[in-house]
Amino acid sequence: MATVYLDFEKPIEELRDQIVQTNNIGTNSEVDVSATTKKLEKKLQDTTKKIYTNLTPWQRVQVSRHPERPYTLDYIENLCGNDFVELHGDRNVADDKAMVGGLGMLDGRSVMIIGQQKGKNTKMRKHRNFGMPNPEGYRKALRLMKMAEKFNKPIITLIDTPGAYPGLEAEERGQGEAIARNLREMMTLKVPVICIVIGEGASGGALGIGIGDKVLMLENTWYSVISPESCSSILWRSWDYKQQAADALKLTANDMKKNKLVDGIIKEPLGGAHANPKETFSSVKASILEHLAELDKLNPQTRIENRIDKFCSMGVVKNK
Amino acid sequence: MGWFKRTEKGITTPTKEKKETPDGLWYKTPGGQIIETEELVKNSYVSPTDGFHTRIGSNEYFDLIFDEGSYEELFASMKSGDPLGFQDTKKYTDRLKASQEKTGLNDACRIGAGKTTSHELVVACMDFAFIGGSMGSVVGEKIALGIQAAIDRNCPFMMISKSGGARMMEAGFSLMQMAKTAAKLILLSEKGLPYISYITDPTTGGVTASFAMLGDINIAEPGALIGFAGPRVIKETIGRDLPEGFQTSEFVLEHGFLDYIVDRRELKSNLDLILRLFKS
Numbered sequence: 001m002a003t004v005y006l007d008f009e010k011p012i013e014e015l016r017d018q019i020v021q022t023n024n025i026g027t028n029s030e031v032d033v034s035a036t037t038k039k040l041e042k043k044l045q046d047t048t049k050k051i052y053t054n055l056t057p058w059q060r061v062q063v064s065r066h067p068e069r070p071y072t073l074d075y076i077e078n079l080c081g082n083d084f085v086e087l088h089g090d091r092n093v094a095d096d097k098a099m100v101g102g103l104g105m106l107d108g109r110s111v112m113i114i115g116q117q118k119g120k121n122t123k124m125r126k127h128r129n130f131g132m133p134n135p136e137g138y139r140k141a142l143r144l145m146k147m148a149e150k151f152n153k154p155i156i157t158l159i160d161t162p163g164a165y166p167g168l169e170a171e172e173r174g175q176g177e178a179i180a181r182n183l184r185e186m187m188t189l190k191v192p193v194i195c196i197v198i199g200e201g202a203s204g205g206a207l208g209i210g211i212g213d214k215v216l217m218l219e220n221t222w223y224s225v226i227s228p229e230s231c232s233s234i235l236w237r238s239w240d241y242k243q244q245a246a247d248a249l250k251l252t253a254n255d256m257k258k259n260k261l262v263d264g265i266i267k268e269p270l271g272g273a274h275a276n277p278k279e280t281f282s283s284v285k286a287s288i289l290e291h292l293a294e295l296d297k298l299n300p301q302t303r304i305e306n307r308i309d310k311f312c313s314m315g316v317v318k319n320k
Numbered sequence: 321m322g323w324f325k326r327t328e329k330g331i332t333t334p335t336k337e338k339k340e341t342p343d344g345l346w347y348k349t350p351g352g353q354i355i356e357t358e359e360l361v362k363n364s365y366v367s368p369t370d371g372f373h374t375r376i377g378s379n380e381y382f383d384l385i386f387d388e389g390s391y392e393e394l395f396a397s398m399k400s401g402d403p404l405g406f407q408d409t410k411k412y413t414d415r416l417k418a419s420q421e422k423t424g425l426n427d428a429c430r431i432g433a434g435k436t437t438s439h440e441l442v443v444a445c446m447d448f449a450f451i452g453g454s455m456g457s458v459v460g461e462k463i464a465l466g467i468q469a470a471i472d473r474n475c476p477f478m479m480i481s482k483s484g485g486a487r488m489m490e491a492g493f494s495l496m497q498m499a500k501t502a503a504k505l506i507l508l509s510e511k512g513l514p515y516i517s518y519i520t521d522p523t524t525g526g527v528t529a530s531f532a533m534l535g536d537i538n539i540a541e542p543g544a545l546i547g548f549a550g551p552r553v554i555k556e557t558i559g560r561d562l563p564e565g566f567q568t569s570e571f572v573l574e575h576g577f578l579d580y581i582v583d584r585r586e587l588k589s590n591l592d593l594i595l596r597l598f599k600s
Binding site for chain 1: 397398399400401403404406407408409456457458460461464486487488489490491492493494495496497498499500502503504505506507525526528529530531532533534547548549550553554557558562563566567575576577
């Protein structure tokens with residue numbers, strides 16, 4: 001159960017508090033509170049449903065960044081259990097802590113799982129560089145993808161980044177080149193590639209591991225060319241228009257699917273992925289297995305052609 | 321009627337004839353040099369005294385690269401839609417219209433196909449004057465079609481990048497143009513046709529992180545700003561001043577991401593050399 005509440009979740013927090021208090025009265029006195037509790041729980045359910053079925057784009061952005069939302073390694077731990085070996089390093093410069101990956105067993109089948117990793121507390125957030133990879137992160141990801149291709153293992157990427165790191169060393173080591181290379185190389189990987197946005201999908205930093213046969217988004221995530229805050233600061237010249245920017249960017253899973261920029265949406269439990277991580281893991285697992293079964297039926301050449309055709313058909317122009 | 325009175329209203333110069341030259345008789349470079357505009361034009365828009373490369377548009381590049389009268393523009397009429405109904409302080413459609421009127425261009429990229437020193441070549445060239453050379457669906461689609469035109473003509477493809485990055489007003493669509501152009505380049509590569517990426521001032525963001533860095537040969541104009549993140553963002557992130565020469569062509573060359581830097585005045589002869597070396 002969540003312990004951190006977003007501003008629009010206040011009614012949920014209040015009801016949860018009321019339930020706790022009511023239960024305390026029940027245990028500390030002779031009063032029968034079961035009817036009240038039941039009523040409150042029903043109300044909690046309804047309130048949560050009401051809030052979560054009408055989330056604005058900006059609220060979804062907030063849910064996607066919820067500090068208790070599961071991160072890549074949480075998925076890996078739950079999907080693969082002990083049968084996972086994390087592989088480190090780009091064999092060139094360093095091991096990027098903001099990008100993790102390795103071989104894991106998923107439902108009896110070995111897969112390569114790669115994703116950006118955020119930290120859970122201040123110290124770890126810094127350690128993980130807030131999920132913002134350096135070029136060596138993208139190069140590590142590519143190294144692991146090539147290895148997966150060599151050993152014929154499908155690739156699952158989990159996308160959760162506020163962007164590629166805009167740092168001095170990142171520029172020296174070619175952030176742009178690292179991402180560009182991944183875009184090109186991922187297009188022609190012979191094995192099935194499934195990409196899932198599990199949190200934030202910010203721009204080239206997300207796309208750098210986002211070229212797949214199937215690109216999916218969890219229900220409360222966002223994927224766009226820029227964050228609403230930066231968009232606000234550039235186009236409105238103020239940080240105060242992030243809500244308008246979030247609306248304008250059409251960055252939600254529904255909008256991205258409607259515009260045919262992603263292939264599918266994975267439902268989240270009521271109250272968001274963080275409200276019930278177990279259920280989230282099992283939906284993600286089911287979705288991966290379903291899509292893998294479908295992709296397995298195609299030969300590598302067809303998969304690559306479909307992948308290239310899909311990305312080549314994206315965009316809307318006039319007077320073609 | 322005064323001799324200076326306009327007889328026809330509006331802009332009547334066709335795009336092809338529009339020159340993105342510095343206004344006025346004199347031109348002052350950022351280095352403080354003052355030169356005659358006419359002299360600048362004759363010198364490929366490079367300041368003859370300090371070698372400063374002024375920003376020019378697709379029309380000027382096409383004139384510099386293609387043999388006289390040898391090129392045709394492809395897909396010229398393509399314009400941006402407004403797939404998201406985007407509006408910030410202005411409507412995207414109004415921004416487009418204003419830019420089109422101001423620049424005489426339809427969008428931020430033009431495709432020229434023709435001959436350079438008798439070699440067949442398709443060139444896609446970005447126009448920074450059009451919404452900062454930003455890449456939306458039109459830029460992505462034109463580059464993709466330009467690459468296809470090179471494949472169809474069985475000739476090399478050259479990209480001249482000059483862009484602030486992705487076009488925010490097309491959000492997800494503009495992001496995916498990075499993927500699209502990278503995908504299309506694979507098809508060129510499979511045909512064994514060379515891709516020359518010429519990077520000019522400035523080239524940042526999603527353009528650097530896609531086709532600009534994917535050339536068989538990556539070359540740049542001297543002194544150009546080339547990077548993924550913009551210098552202001554980096555400065556804010558790291559909280560200190562950036563070293564001198566950071567993110568210039570020379571810096572990018574030194575760090576191994578460019579093959580070489582070529583002065584715009586030598587671009588055509590250099591292209592001839594590379595194309596001969598690839599061909600024979």
